[in-house]
Amino acid sequence: MSHTQPHDLVQKSTETHPVNAGFAQKVWDACIEIIRGKINNQAFKTWFTPIRPLHFADNELTIEVPSQFFYEWIEENYSRYVKDALKEIIGSEGKLMYSIVMDKSQGHPVTIELPQQNMATAVTTPIEEEEHREEAAERERFRKNRQKFESHLNPKYTFSTLIRGDCNSLAFAASKSVSQNPGQNAFNPLVIYGGVGLGKTHMMQAIGNQVRENAHSSYVLYVSSEKFAIDFVNAIQNGNIQEFSSFYRTIDVLIIDDIQFFAGKEKTQEEIFHIFNTLHQSNKQIILSSDRPIKEIKGIEDRLISRFNWGLSVDLQPPDYETRKAIIQSKLEQNGVTLDSNIVDFIATNVTQNVRELEGCIVKLLAAHSLFNQEIDLAFTKSTLKDIIRIQAKQLTLDTIEKAVCSYFSITPNDLKGKSKKKEIATGRQIAMYLSKELTDSSLKTIGLHFGGRDHSTVIHGCSTVSKKMEKSMEMRNTVEELKKRIEIMSM
Numbered sequence: 072m073s074h075t076q077p078h079d080l081v082q083k084s085t086e087t088h089p090v091n092a093g094f095a096q097k098v099w100d101a102c103i104e105i106i107r108g109k110i111n112n113q114a115f116k117t118w119f120t121p122i123r124p125l126h127f128a129d130n131e132l133t134i135e136v137p138s139q140f141f142y143e144w145i146e147e148n149y150s151r152y153v154k155d156a157l158k159e160i161i162g163s164e165g166k167l168m169y170s171i172v173m174d175k176s177q178g179h180p181v182t183i184e185l186p187q188q189n190m191a192t193a194v195t196t197p198i199e200e201e202e203h204r205e206e207a208a209e210r211e212r213f214r215k216n217r218q219k220f221e222s223h224l225n226p227k228y229t230f231s232t233l234i235r236g237d238c239n240s241l242a243f244a245a246s247k248s249v250s251q252n253p254g255q256n257a258f259n260p261l262v263i264y265g266g267v268g269l270g271k272t273h274m275m276q277a278i279g280n281q282v283r284e285n286a287h288s289s290y291v292l293y294v295s296s297e298k299f300a301i302d303f304v305n306a307i308q309n310g311n312i313q314e315f316s317s318f319y320r321t322i323d324v325l326i327i328d329d330i331q332f333f334a335g336k337e338k339t340q341e342e343i344f345h346i347f348n349t350l351h352q353s354n355k356q357i358i359l360s361s362d363r364p365i366k367e368i369k370g371i372e373d374r375l376i377s378r379f380n381w382g383l384s385v386d387l388q389p390p391d392y393e394t395r396k397a398i399i400q401s402k403l404e405q406n407g408v409t410l411d412s413n414i415v416d417f418i419a420t421n422v423t424q425n426v427r428e429l430e431g432c433i434v435k436l437l438a439a440h441s442l443f444n445q446e447i448d449l450a451f452t453k454s455t456l457k458d459i460i461r462i463q464a465k466q467l468t469l470d471t472i473e474k475a476v477c478s479y480f481s482i483t484p485n486d487l488k489g490k491s492k493k494k495e496i497a498t499g500r501q502i503a504m505y506l507s508k509e510l511t512d513s514s515l516k517t518i519g520l521h522f523g524g525r526d527h528s529t530v531i532h533g534c535s536t537v538s539k540k541m542e543k544s545m546e547m548r549n550t551v552e553e554l555k556k557r558i559e560i561m562s563m
């Protein structure tokens with residue numbers, strides 16, 4: 072990706088009028104190009120596309136945001152990215168001002184202007200004891216934050232914000248144990264693996280944050296494999312390899328995310344091998360994550376694989392329904408929002424494989440609520456989330472589910488509704504009931520009647536059998552996912 076060079080822009084700013092909407096647009100375009108590469112697409116679209124650059128003067132860029140909520144959200148969650156981008160484009164003297172639209176009903180929008188918080192100039196206060204204490208506390212907070220930033224740990228990723236369920240209980244317990252006794256336990260390295268968006272980064276960083284909380288002086292470093300590999304190549308090119316190697320050998324807790332990216336990178340693997348040996352021998356803790364079990368990563372040297380297997384490998388599974396609900400509730404609480412249980416149920420039922428996507432739904436819903444100033448009910452939820460949740464429960468009929476299941480298992484509707492206990496027929500029947508419950512509003516009684524005049528307890532049993540099998544078996548999860556896709560297409 073090529074960014075506008077900072078110097079190009081600064082030069083133009085002195086040549087043209089300083090207050091210049093066109094120039095503000097250019098600065099902002101360059102900033103959002105940088106931000107776009109750092110945050111997920113959904114969040115980018117939700118929070119950055121509605122922003123309008125207004126003007127640029129005296130190194131200060133003013134952007135218009137559509138509401139107070141928007142301003143707070145960006146400050147809370149993305150301020151660091153905006154600040155870094157501005158620094159890259161304008162230089163360290165660059166400042167940001169928000170123009171917040173408070174009321175649009177007056178013909179022309181009523182706005183207030185606020186500076187970006189962590190760029191605001193310090194206020195001079197009278198020298199009184201109380202204020203001295205406050206300043207000292209502020210400095211201490213800053214020092215802690217700075218250390219955390221250097222560790223590249225997100226302070227929000229803690230154990231208290233990580234919901235525990237059957238899907239992650241072993242990993243959770245192991246991570247807690249490591250965080251209490253880093254380097255002095257049998258779980259070294261601790262390897263956490265699992266699919267996309269299931270909480271690997273959150274869990275690893277929760278260990279790091281906990282270690283930092285218990286022992287401020289511990290040096291914890293979180294690094295992605297990609298960054299490690301890039302820094303390593305740069306160190307070789309710049310003749311700093313000695314410094315690079317020594318730096319990594321000083322770390323107390325080294326957290327490396329997504330080690331599958333080391334595949335095929337022989338030199339990087341060699342460096343990791345030596346760092347690993349030094350840290351492990353000095354009882355320093357190593358924590359790794361991967362999108363698959365270590366033994367399934369191709370292109371990593373055997374001697375490294377064997378070391379990665381010295382400690383404990385734990386997996387993360389997609390969360391079950393109850394855990395999904397608990398995660399949604401917790402994210403809502405963090406945002407100080409409550410929603411009706413039917414809305415939580417709707418999201419938990421339809422977003423099943425990825426916690427990041429669950430979060431995306433909440434963020435989008437709250438953003439739309441703030442933008443349109445409309446009450447969040449089920450209809451609003453469905454229409455707002457239609458890009459993410461494409462199955463519209465009410466459009467689906469039990470006949471559609473019946474057809475999809477029969478065709479998938481190559482059985483007839485009579486088989487499905489009959490009494491046969493043959494494996495694929497009984498499984499197909501239970502999956503059909505499960506999908507009917509999950510994807511439609513039909514009652515248990517209606518579902519039972521449709522699939523061969525069975526009573527509601529048979530439907531409950533069928534649904535819970537499928538849920539349990541899905542938790543244990545990848546094959547069952549794939550079958551249900553594939554059927555959902557087919558049903559979605561059939562009901563379009």
Ligand SMILES: Nc1ncnc2c1ncn2[C@@H]1O[C@H](COP(=O)(O)OP(=O)(O)OP(=O)(O)O)[C@@H](O)[C@H]1O
Pocket residue numbers: 232233234235239265266267268269270271272273274362398426427430
């Ligand atoms: N059990 C959980 N409780 C609360 N939040 C969770 C949980 N699992 C995941 N999350 C949230 O989901 C989002 C995605 O998690 P995270 O980035 O840790 O996933 P990941 O497995 O590292 O993903 P990737 O494979 O893309 O690197 C994060 O915001 C995280 O806080």
